[in-house]
Amino acid sequence: MFKFRNTVLILAALFSSATVLAQSTKYPGVGRDATPKEVAAWDIDVRPDFKGLPVGSGSVAKGQDVWEAKCAHCHGIFGESNEVFSPLIGGTTAEDIKNGRVANLTRTDYPGRTTIMKVATVSTLWDYINRAMPWTNPKTLTTEEVYAVTGFLLNLAGIVPDNYVLSDKNIAEVQNRMPNRNGMTTAHAMWPGKEFGGVAKPDTQNVVCMKDCAPEAKVASFLPDFARNAHGNLSEQNRLVGQQKGADTTKPESAATNSGATAPAAAPPATAPAAGKAVDAKSDNKAVIAMLGKYTCTACHGIDKKIVGPGFNEIAKKYPGKVDYLAGKIKAGGAGVWGPIPMPAQNLSDGDAKTIATWIANGAPK
Template sequence: MSRFPKLLASTLALVLTVSAPVAAGKLGLGTPATPEEVTGWDIDIRPDGEGLPVGKGTVAEGEVIFTEQCAVCHGDFGEGAGRWPVLAGGGETLASHNPVKTIGSYWPYLSTVYDYIYRAMPYGNAQSLSPDETYAIVAYLLYLNDVVTDEEFELSNENFTTVRLPNEDGFIDDERPDTKVAEGGAPCMSDCKAEVKITKRARIIDVTPEDDGDTAGVNVD
C-alpha cells in the first residue's frame, strides 16, 4: 500500500511536465537568409515606382514577346482566349451589368501590371522574363488599351511613373467604419437594420433558359 502514493505522485509529475507550455526559443532549423536570397524575393513594384528595375522596352518589341509568351492564353490583341482573362478593351463598361475589367478599363496603377507580369507570368514559367522583356510587354499592353498610340513608344524605369491608367481616379479610400457604432460607442452586432435591400449588382448572369409556362428555370430577384 505504501507504493501507491509514490506512484500517484510520479504520475502527477509526468502529467504536469507534458502539459506545461514549451518555452519559446530557437529550434535549430534552417539557416539565416543571405542578402542575395532576400534580394531575390524583394521584387515588388510600388505605384510610386519604388522597386522598379533598370530597363526599357518598346511597343514593337513587346508585340513580338507577347505573341510568343502570352497570346496563347490572352489572344494576340489581349481579347482573351477561351476563358482566360481579357487584358484590353472594356472601356465605358464598368457601370453596366456586364463590366469588363481590363488593364485599360479597371486597373488603377501601371505598377500592378509590371509587378504581376514580372512576378507571376507567363503561366507555368513564372519569373522567366527579363526586366527589358517585361517593360516591352507592358508597353504593348498600354498600346492595346490606347493609353499610348505610338508604336515606337519606349517604356523604361525613367518614364514609368509618368504613365497614368484611365481608371486611377476611380479608386477612393473607403472611410466607412467596419461596424455600425450604436449610441454609447458600442458596435452594433445584431438588429442593426430593419431591412436589407440590394441596391446595385456588379453583374447579372442569366444562364438558365426560360421556358414559357415553366417557372422552374426563371431567375427571381
C-alpha cells in the same frame, strides 16, 4: 603535436561561432537569418510609387514580338481573348484616359470587365507580368521583355503610342494616363495607418481567443460509393495543368484510400506474350504523355478535348499517319488552321518532335 592540437581547437571554435551566428537570433536553434542576396531574390515586388522597379526599358515593337511568341496563345493577338482567361484589353475610351475613371464600370448592361478597365496602377501590370508570366513558365521574362510587354499592353489600350519605349524613367508619366487611375479607393482600412490615404482604424477588431473552444467536429455521414460517379469521373473533368486534380470516382473511396496489404497477384494468363505487348504499348503512351507535360503542350491541348488549341484526338483524326507533317508543325508552330490563336514554335529536339508526332498520327492513345 601540441601545435596541431591547438590548430584543431581553434578551427573547431571558429566553426562553432559561425554556426551560432548563422542561426536565427529570434528563434535560437531554428533556422537562420536570410542573407541579403536571398532577400533580394525574393523581394521583387514593385509598389505604386515604383519602389522596387528595376532600371531598364522596352519598346512597344519588342513587346509585340514577345507577346506573339509567349502570350497570344492564351490572351489572343490583341489581348481580347476570353478562351482561357478573362480578356485583358477593351472597354476603355480616350475620355477615360483623360478623366481617369472608366465609364463602363458604372454600367450594369456592360457584358464584362477587362483587366485594363479595372487596374488603377501601371505598377500592378508590371509586377504581375514580372512574377507570374508566362503562366506555364513564370519568372522567365527578362527585365527588357517585361517593360516591352507592359508597353505593348498599354499601346493596345491606346495609352501610349506605337513608337513608345517604356522605361523606369517615364513610367510615372504613363501612370497619369491609366484609364482607371482615379477609380480606386483606399477608404476601407485594409492597410494599416494612413500611408495610403486611408483611415487608420482596421476594418476588423478580432482578438485572440483560446478558451471555450468547440470540440473537434465528427463526420456523421459520407457519400456512398454508388453515388461517387453520379456526375462522371471527376479526374477526367479537370484541366491537364495546375495542381487541382479530381479524384478517380470510378473506384470506391475505400479502395482508393486503402493502404493495407494488397492481395497477391494472380498467375499470368496463357496469352502472356500478347498481354506483354499491350503493357509495353501502354507504357510507351504514358512516356509520350509525360513528354507532353515536360514541354507544356498540355497547357493548351487536352488529349480528348480542346483547351486553347484542339485536342490531340481531334488532330489525330485530321492527320492520320502524317508523322513528318505533324513533326514539322510542332517545331515551326503556326496559326489559322484551328482558329485565330497562334501556336508558337516549340523548342524541342527533332527526335522528341517525331516521337510526339508518331503518337498523334497513331490516334493519340492513352
